[in-house]
Amino acid sequence: MELLDICKNAKAARIDMLKLSTGEKNDALLAVAKGLLADSDKILDANRKDYENGQKNGMHQGLLDRLKLDEKRIEAMADGIRQVAELEDPIGQEIEHFVRPNGLKIKKVRVPLGVVGIIYESRPNVTADAFALTFKSGNVAILKGGSDAINSNIAITNSIRNTLKGLNIVADAIQLIENTDRQVTTDFMKMNDYVDVLIPRGSAGLIRAVVENSNIPVIETGTGNCHIYVDKDADFEKAIPIIINAKTQRIGVCNAAESLIVHEDIKNDFLPLFEKAMKEHSVEIRADRESKALMPLAIDATEDDFGREYLDYIISVKTVKNVDEAIAHINKYGTGHSEAIITENKENADRFLALVDAACVYVNASTRFTDGFEFGFGAEIGISTQKLHARGPMGLKELTSYKYQICGNGQTRV
Amino acid sequence: MELLDICKNAKAARIDMLKLSTGEKNDALLAVAKGLLADSDKILDANRKDYENGQKNGMHQGLLDRLKLDEKRIEAMADGIRQVAELEDPIGQEIEHFVRPNGLKIKKVRVPLGVVGIIYESRPNVTADAFALTFKSGNVAILKGGSDAINSNIAITNSIRNTLKGLNIVADAIQLIENTDRQVTTDFMKMNDYVDVLIPRGSAGLIRAVVENSNIPVIETGTGNCHIYVDKDADFEKAIPIIINAKTQRIGVCNAAESLIVHEDIKNDFLPLFEKAMKEHSVEIRADRESKALMPLAIDATEDDFGREYLDYIISVKTVKNVDEAIAHINKYGTGHSEAIITENKENADRFLALVDAACVYVNASTRFTDGFEFGFGAEIGISTQKLHARGPMGLKELTSYKYQICGNGQTRV
Numbered sequence: 001m002e003l004l005d006i007c008k009n010a011k012a013a014r015i016d017m018l019k020l021s022t023g024e025k026n027d028a029l030l031a032v033a034k035g036l037l038a039d040s041d042k043i044l045d046a047n048r049k050d051y052e053n054g055q056k057n058g059m060h061q062g063l064l065d066r067l068k069l070d071e072k073r074i075e076a077m078a079d080g081i082r083q084v085a086e087l088e089d090p091i092g093q094e095i096e097h098f099v100r101p102n103g104l105k106i107k108k109v110r111v112p113l114g115v116v117g118i119i120y121e122s123r124p125n126v127t128a129d130a131f132a133l134t135f136k137s138g139n140v141a142i143l144k145g146g147s148d149a150i151n152s153n154i155a156i157t158n159s160i161r162n163t164l165k166g167l168n169i170v171a172d173a174i175q176l177i178e179n180t181d182r183q184v185t186t187d188f189m190k191m192n193d194y195v196d197v198l199i200p201r202g203s204a205g206l207i208r209a210v211v212e213n214s215n216i217p218v219i220e221t222g223t224g225n226c227h228i229y230v231d232k233d234a235d236f237e238k239a240i241p242i243i244i245n246a247k248t249q250r251i252g253v254c255n256a257a258e259s260l261i262v263h264e265d266i267k268n269d270f271l272p273l274f275e276k277a278m279k280e281h282s283v284e285i286r287a288d289r290e291s292k293a294l295m296p297l298a299i300d301a302t303e304d305d306f307g308r309e310y311l312d313y314i315i316s317v318k319t320v321k322n323v324d325e326a327i328a329h330i331n332k333y334g335t336g337h338s339e340a341i342i343t344e345n346k347e348n349a350d351r352f353l354a355l356v357d358a359a360c361v362y363v364n365a366s367t368r369f370t371d372g373f374e375f376g377f378g379a380e381i382g383i384s385t386q387k388l389h390a391r392g393p394m395g396l397k398e399l400t401s402y403k404y405q406i407c408g409n410g411q412t413r414v
Numbered sequence: 415m416e417l418l419d420i421c422k423n424a425k426a427a428r429i430d431m432l433k434l435s436t437g438e439k440n441d442a443l444l445a446v447a448k449g450l451l452a453d454s455d456k457i458l459d460a461n462r463k464d465y466e467n468g469q470k471n472g473m474h475q476g477l478l479d480r481l482k483l484d485e486k487r488i489e490a491m492a493d494g495i496r497q498v499a500e501l502e503d504p505i506g507q508e509i510e511h512f513v514r515p516n517g518l519k520i521k522k523v524r525v526p527l528g529v530v531g532i533i534y535e536s537r538p539n540v541t542a543d544a545f546a547l548t549f550k551s552g553n554v555a556i557l558k559g560g561s562d563a564i565n566s567n568i569a570i571t572n573s574i575r576n577t578l579k580g581l582n583i584v585a586d587a588i589q590l591i592e593n594t595d596r597q598v599t600t601d602f603m604k605m606n607d608y609v610d611v612l613i614p615r616g617s618a619g620l621i622r623a624v625v626e627n628s629n630i631p632v633i634e635t636g637t638g639n640c641h642i643y644v645d646k647d648a649d650f651e652k653a654i655p656i657i658i659n660a661k662t663q664r665i666g667v668c669n670a671a672e673s674l675i676v677h678e679d680i681k682n683d684f685l686p687l688f689e690k691a692m693k694e695h696s697v698e699i700r701a702d703r704e705s706k707a708l709m710p711l712a713i714d715a716t717e718d719d720f721g722r723e724y725l726d727y728i729i730s731v732k733t734v735k736n737v738d739e740a741i742a743h744i745n746k747y748g749t750g751h752s753e754a755i756i757t758e759n760k761e762n763a764d765r766f767l768a769l770v771d772a773a774c775v776y777v778n779a780s781t782r783f784t785d786g787f788e789f790g791f792g793a794e795i796g797i798s799t800q801k802l803h804a805r806g807p808m809g810l811k812e813l814t815s816y817k818y819q820i821c822g823n824g825q826t827r828v
Contacts, residue, residue, distance in 0.1 A: 015741075015742075015745055015771065018769055019769070098790065100790060104779055104783060106789065111771075113802070114801055196801045196802065197801070211606065215625055215626050217632065217634075217802040217803075218631065219802070220631075235824070237824070238823070241826050242824065242825075242826055245827055246826075327429075328429075331429055354432060355432055357428065357429065357432075357525075357528065357817075358817065359817060359818065360817070360818045360820060361818070362820045362822065363821045363822065364821070364823055365518055365821070365823075366825060368826070368827035369825070369827055370818075374827065375520065375818075376512065376514060386610070387528055387610045388610070388631040388802065388803045388815070389631075389802045392817075392818050401802070401805050403775060403805065404773060404775070404784075404789075404805075404806050405767045405775050405777075406776045406779055406783065407776075407777045407778070407779070408777065408778045408779030409778055409779075410651070410655065410778055411778075411780060411783070412655050412656055412660075412663075412780045413663055413780050413782035413788065
């Protein structure tokens with residue numbers, strides 16, 4: 001189908017979505033989960049094609065692993081959809097209401113965003129995942145997955161659409177852009193007359209391309225140059241496990257720590273402990289001059305290191321004179337994702353919480369907690385690093401907008 | 415100053431803004447108001463230059479009127495700033511808090527957006543107005559006004575900056591881009607590393623240009639193709655005054671009505687009353703076939719008429735079979751601004767409120783109420799017609815974002 005028709009269908013379908021009750025949406029999600037399991041042979045066949053094409057095209061083993069589906073992964077997709085069915089429905093919630101002196105009753109209620117575009121890379125499970133979240137929040141999804149997973153994505157989308165059709169629910173609640181031509185992706189980003197928001201999920205390069213080319217409002221997700229600042233009043237027994245967790249529990253994620261900031265008053269006592277812990281976890285240390293002197297294994301950090309999201313077993317180290325210098329360093333080099341202070345000093349903790357400009361600011365905890373599930377949202381469509389609309393982990397509520405419903409009895413403006 | 419330096423200064427100033435208390439911000443606003451009055455000679459001199467240049471360049475009388483300042487208009491600017499000082503400060507408000515099973519205490523608090531760019535056209539009072547709203551909400555403003563008002567804008571900005579300097583408050587809380595080269599405006603829209611949100615205020619052409627060129631998240635404001643649907647169960651004594659008000663009280667504004675939709679069951683009784691009212695207010699009627707037959711003064715509406723925001727003494731008329739057809743027409747041609755139903759039928763009213771996709775949906779009231787002051791926000795930076803971030807009238811709260819402050823005692827992720 002032509003891109004324009006996909007967009008027009010989506011815009012029309014948004015009104016049908018408004019008519020669904022919470023119960024109807026949940027029943028549909030459970031049916032979709034069941035349908036995916038029933039269609040697993042077809043989906044696995046399609047996935048095999050993608051996998052073979054990937055092998056032929058010399059795709060990296062890591063990417064091939066992410067691409068590959070099996071019975072267990074399809075079950076995990078179905079489970080994910082069932083979990084979303086159990087979450088609270090944000091749509092229709094009254095956010096506030098007030099009565100004006102002229103008698104107008106104004107109610108602010110939560111509504112879907114409308115048409116949500118999602119551009120993502122090779123993992124086909126995103127297709128089912130993104131559908132569940134957008135559908136539960138009353139939105140219509142237009143998906144543009146990576147060309148490497150096109151057959152898998154078509155099979156998954158067809159399964160979902162067939163289930164919806166069987167229930168007499170608008171199948172255009174989910175549409176996949178099947179044309180893998182790059183130009184189509186660029187054209188898609190100009191469809192602001194039809195699409196209300198665009199969420200890119202994937203590499204920094206993908207996200208940058210979307211931000212630079214989209215006329216549709218974008219929610220930027222994902223880049224995290226996260227710092228841990230060990231204050232002069234830090235409890236080292238908290239600091240070391242937190243740093244190990246934030247740096248090494250999973251290195252390739254946006255909420256992993258990339259840089260240690262240390263107060264100069266404690267550097268002599270703390271850095272040897274830190275170096276030992278990093279050595280035990282095979283983490284390379286790139287240190288500024290003051291800190292390097294205390295860590296024989298460290299190498300020199302360059303200016304460039306402080307702005308880097310390594311996503312690797314590497315950490316940079318910066319020494320500061322006080323909490324204000326730590327805050328200034330973070331506000332200069334951070335990406336506004338997740339930042340932590342380790343301290344027993346209430347005043348410094350409060351200053352850090354107030355003055356660090358980031359989605360999530362921590363005292364004595366690992367930055368790894370920035371996550372929709374860890375926050376109790378039950379689901380996550382991404383972690384926003386912009387300040388418009390949603391910031392930090394985005395669950396169902398972050399996929400909504402609001403409208404004002406105003407009731408009068410003939411009021412006119414004077 | 416170079417654009418890049420302006421943006422860097424703004425980004426640095428955002429942290430200084432976080433340090434100001436509500437009292438300090440309010441005192442500064444009152445001092446700025448006083449300063450503008452004290453500087454009124456300088457401002458009027460500068461404005462005279464702009465006015466003379468406008469005359470020389472053959473500027474329209476309407477635009478010249480909007481450009482012109484006098485003592486009274488400067489007093490109105492100062493009054494506006496004082497009113498903003500009296501409004502509640504949204505910054506620091508706790509939106510919600512929760513404790514996770516692992517003991518992490520998570521607080522969601524309101525924070526400034528950071529750096530707000532505003533691109534606007536010739537009215538110089540916007541300069542003072544935009545400053546007051548962004549400053550009170552803890553934001554830093556970068557203003558790009560129209561070249562026609564450049565001297566006035568420089569004089570106003572200098573006055574504000576001097577007052578801030580005198581109070582030892584960061585003067586870069588407000589910066590004006592003085593370079594009137596068009597390329598600079600385009601370059602400004604690419605400064606997403608420094609600017610958190612861009613708000614265009616002005617013509618539809620300006621807004622479109624910003625949406626198409628900006629890499630910075632944009633809040634789209636202003637276009638309103640607003641409808642009034644007179645249902646079969648309408649009270650005509652409410653309908654006629656509401657239509658007169660919505661169409662004629664101020665024709666050039668985004669919340670004015672542009673189109674009437676009428677239920678066919680009542681067209682015979684209602685349209686003659688409507689035509690008489692429009693005639694009395696010199697409003698031209700462009701009607702579909704069914705309704706035109708009942709209104710001798712009406713001319714034929716074309717397809718194009720239904721998509722038009724006239725901003726003029728013109729109204730289109732469309733006949734429908736039922737409320738669903740009215741809703742579908744509005745969802746097709748509306749701009750998601752303000753839409754009204756006139757009915758005594760609760761079921762139809764509820765259906766309209768639920769299924770019309772617009773920022774503000776009215777029952778038995780004029781669309782002209784879509785306004786920050788009428789909503790009781792005390793101020794307005796614009797009316798958003800997008801669904802991301804803010805929708806409808808935007809006051810101080812809509813100029814904020816939030817952050818999560820998370821306190822632990824050593825938690826690490828498992």
